[in-house]
Amino acid sequence: MIWKERLEIFMKRLICHQEKVNEANREQLIAVCPFHAIEYNNGVIEISAGCKMCMLCVKNGPEGVMELAEDESAADRDSWRGIAVYVDHTYGEIHPVTMELIGKAKELADTIKASAAKAKEPADKAKEPAGPTGKPAALADFPVYCVFMGHGIVKKAEELLHYGVDEVFVYDEEELADFRIEPYTAVFEDFIRKVRPSSVLVGATTTGRSLAPRVAARFRTGLTADCTKLEIKDNTDLVQIRPAFGGNIMARILCTKTRPQMATVRYKVMNAPERSPERNGKITLCDIDKAKLTSRIHVLKVTQKPG
Amino acid sequence: MEILVCIKQVPGTTKVEVDPETGVLKRAGVDSKMNPYDLYALETALRLKERHGGTVRVLSMGPPQAAEVIREAYMMGADDGALITDGGFAGSDVLATSRALSEGIKKLGAFDLILCGKQTTDGDTAQVGPEIAEFLDIPHVANIIRMVEIREKSAVVEMDMGSVVQTAEVSFPCLLTVEKDIFQPRLPSYRRKKSAGEREIRTISLKDLGDADERNYGLNGSPTQVERIFPPEAGGSREIWTGTGEELSLKMAEKLRQLKFI
Numbered sequence: 001m002i003w004k005e006r007l008e009i010f011m012k013r014l015i016c017h018q019e020k021v022n023e024a025n026r027e028q029l030i031a032v033c034p035f036h037a038i039e040y041n042n043g044v045i046e047i048s049a050g051c052k053m054c055m056l057c058v059k060n061g062p063e064g065v066m067e068l069a070e071d072e073s074a075a076d077r078d079s080w081r082g083i084a085v086y087v088d089h090t091y092g093e094i095h096p097v098t099m100e101l102i103g104k105a106k107e108l109a110d111t112i113k114a115s116a117a118k119a120k121e122p123a124d125k126a127k128e129p130a131g132p133t134g135k136p137a138a139l140a141d142f143p144v145y146c147v148f149m150g151h152g153i154v155k156k157a158e159e160l161l162h163y164g165v166d167e168v169f170v171y172d173e174e175e176l177a178d179f180r181i182e183p184y185t186a187v188f189e190d191f192i193r194k195v196r197p198s199s200v201l202v203g204a205t206t207t208g209r210s211l212a213p214r215v216a217a218r219f220r221t222g223l224t225a226d227c228t229k230l231e232i233k234d235n236t237d238l239v240q241i242r243p244a245f246g247g248n249i250m251a252r253i254l255c256t257k258t259r260p261q262m263a264t265v266r267y268k269v270m271n272a273p274e275r276s277p278e279r280n281g282k283i284t285l286c287d288i289d290k291a292k293l294t295s296r297i298h299v300l301k302v303t304q305k306p307g
Numbered sequence: 308m309e310i311l312v313c314i315k316q317v318p319g320t321t322k323v324e325v326d327p328e329t330g331v332l333k334r335a336g337v338d339s340k341m342n343p344y345d346l347y348a349l350e351t352a353l354r355l356k357e358r359h360g361g362t363v364r365v366l367s368m369g370p371p372q373a374a375e376v377i378r379e380a381y382m383m384g385a386d387d388g389a390l391i392t393d394g395g396f397a398g399s400d401v402l403a404t405s406r407a408l409s410e411g412i413k414k415l416g417a418f419d420l421i422l423c424g425k426q427t428t429d430g431d432t433a434q435v436g437p438e439i440a441e442f443l444d445i446p447h448v449a450n451i452i453r454m455v456e457i458r459e460k461s462a463v464v465e466m467d468m469g470s471v472v473q474t475a476e477v478s479f480p481c482l483l484t485v486e487k488d489i490f491q492p493r494l495p496s497y498r499r500k501k502s503a504g505e506r507e508i509r510t511i512s513l514k515d516l517g518d519a520d521e522r523n524y525g526l527n528g529s530p531t532q533v534e535r536i537f538p539p540e541a542g543g544s545r546e547i548w549t550g551t552g553e554e555l556s557l558k559m560a561e562k563l564r565q566l567k568f569i
Contacts, residue, residue, distance in 0.1 A: 220402065
């Protein structure tokens with residue numbers, strides 16, 4: 001199957017300019033579809049599931065009636081800001097993949113901030129050089145967040161402030177002492193609903209690979225596993241590059257219709273920033289309804305692996 | 308004990324290439340097989356059945372020819388199997404696949420335990436198992452390295468968490484993804500092989516699902532889109548060093564650290 005072509009087509013969408021449909025061209029439009037997917041119901045032209053996106057109606061139908069448009073059933077990009085990093089840890093011991101993801105998140109956020117500043121410049125110059133216009137460009141505010149959930153971790157969260165995070169959201173609850181999927185997912189959900197990060201990065205550790213898909217499914221959003229490269233477009237779409245078929249091909253993956261965009265990244269793929277001696281950013285302690293932290297899993301014991 | 312195992316048909320080889328000109332995938336052959344990681348999940352299910360009774364059913368999703376992996380599961384001892392197949396599922400990403408599988412599971416009935424392999428060899432994501440559990444609203448535990456005990460209404464399992472191993476009791480119904488080597492998979496039986504060809508395989512299409520809204524499946528129901536595929540860059544850089552064994556070994560160790568290989 002020539003799936004490259006098919007996919008490119010599916011990122012677009014067929015639209016019908018109803019106002020251009022009239023009695024004279026209606027029958028011609030319906031007849032042009034070899035799959036009988038164009039129907040006239042209750043005064044409007046409808047495209048049924050039989051549509052194979054063959055585009056014959058665009059090419060051979062009445063002029064200007066059918067159009068292939070970029071799919072803009074897109075996400076509400078403006079209300080989702082910043083990049084969040086899940087703090088991967090084992091009983092409070094922060095996994096170093098976390099710092100690597102913070103480094104990447106900062107890089108991506110800087111790209112957005114730089115492009116927002118650039119977009120603002122010409123507008124400012126067009127007016128008089130009277131300094132700031134008062135209202136900052138929409139995306140000049142694109143923070144890097146961390147979400148840290150566990151028990152007895154408040155002190156440990158301070159370490160993250162040495163790596164250039166804007167804000168660390170800490171959920172410190174007894175029920176989160178052990179990694180158990182339902183309470184961890186509930187906390188992650190609570191964080192995303194409150195903070196609305198545009199992208200969420202999770203380390204591809206055994207726990208990260210178990211938690212991230214659960215959260216992605218809850219938000220009915222996309223999750224790309226084991227990205228080896230991450231880039232960001234000016235419109236905040238995350239460009240996720242990952243190997244497939246055992247590394248024999250690379251795929252560039254986008255998630256344009258939903259937010260947050262989620263990706264997992266393996267340890268030692270990205271570079272951690274230098275630890276700065278000063279602390280920047282702040283720690284925010286969060287509360288969550290205890291009723292959301294119930295679990296059907298009981299941890300009986302935890303053993304250190306040899307070596 | 309009612310057990311369901313999710314299995315997938317994958318290409319027999321990962322040796323695929325992309326035509327750099329057209330960006331189209333060149334598939335070397337058309338031979339395919341059961342995802343090797345799923346064999347461990349199926350073996351786990353069969354052993355549990357042998358000790359505790361019950362049934363082992365398998366579920367797959369794919370084109371009609373994916374019925375072959377269900378037959379393979381019959382040869383190993385599965386009691387029953389179903390295949391979710393419909394043109395409307397073409398192009399499904401992780402979310403759309405998990406939704407279809409979870410709807411298929413609801414269709415088949417109630418299960419105590421759903422088992423999945425740790426990941427597939429073609430997609431490599433390890434995400435479908437946890438997403439199915441979310442759609443079914445049941446707990447899941449991933450990376451199981453040992454089944455410790457089956458109790459009346461729960462399973463005790465050991466989960467690999469990197470530096471530690473967590474032993475946990477999970478209530479039924481639940482979903483577990485098992486690590487490779489949890490058990491040695493058995494070979495297909497000759498006797499079963501002879502009868503597997505005639506055994507029925509139930510097919511489930513989109514309209515059979517409880518949620519039959521086609522916008523939730525296939526490319527339409529997939530939040531991620533593959534924008535482009537391309538061949539990986541070949542690493543062309545090389546360095547030639549000279550020196551004593553000691554110097555070179557130190558230099559080598561330093562270089563490997565720099566490249567994050569160690």
